Amino acid sequence: MRTTGAARQYADGPGSDARSHQEESPMITLTDPAAHKVRQLLDAEGAxxxxxxxxxxxxxxxxxxxxMFFDGDVAADDTTAEYPDHVKVVVDPASAQLxxxxxxxxxxxxxxxxxxxxxPNASRTCGCGQSFS
Incomplete structure (x- = not known):
């Protein structure tokens, strides 16, 4: 499991040695409203x-x-990033590319x-916004 890029600052915390993590940009960025809503949903679930x-x-x-779903089973090759409100995002290797x-x-x-x-990798999206090519 690794923590990536800009999200790393939240995972490492003050005074930690950031050199132990790879220097990359996060595979996906969460906006503050998204991170806040995910935190609300996790709190409501008690998870x-x-x-x-x-x-x-x-x-x-x-x-x-x-x-998108909540998951407690993080594989060793998953990419993990932590965002504000202590929200963790996990992406499998195949999805990370897309x-x-x-x-x-x-x-x-x-x-x-x-x-x-x-x-930005989607060359075409459907009207519902839930699928792409």
């Missing part, structure tokens, strides 16, 4: 020890679809509500 797993699976109307540079946001408004992923 402090779980991480948010973000994955890409074959399927959907454009070829791939996003999957999520490189993506952003997970949360909106709570009249015209949009829920989580949304903006992925």
């Amino acid at each position: 402090e020890d779980l991480a948010l797993r973000v994955a890409v699976r074959p399927g959907g109307c454009s070829g791939f679809s996003y999957e 999520l490189e540079g993506a952003t997970l946001d949360y909106k709570d408004g009249l015209d949009q509500s829920g989580f949304a992923i903006t992925n």
Whole structure:
């Protein structure tokens, strides 16, 4: 398991030796509203020890679809990043390639509500925003 990039500052804390972690950018970025909402959901579930797993699976109307769920089973080859509000995000190696540079946001408004992923690797997305190619 490794912690990556900009998210590393939250995992290491003050006074830690950041040289023990690889210098990379995080595979996916969480906005502050997304991290806050994930923390609210974890607190509501009473699941402090779980991480948010973000994955890409074959399927959907454009070829791939996003999957997000809370997971306590982190594999040794998973990429892990910690964000504000002590939110951990886990991505498997195959999904990490497709999520490189993506952003997970949360909106709570009249015209949009829920989580949304903006992925620079997607050449095409469907109307629902849940699948891409």
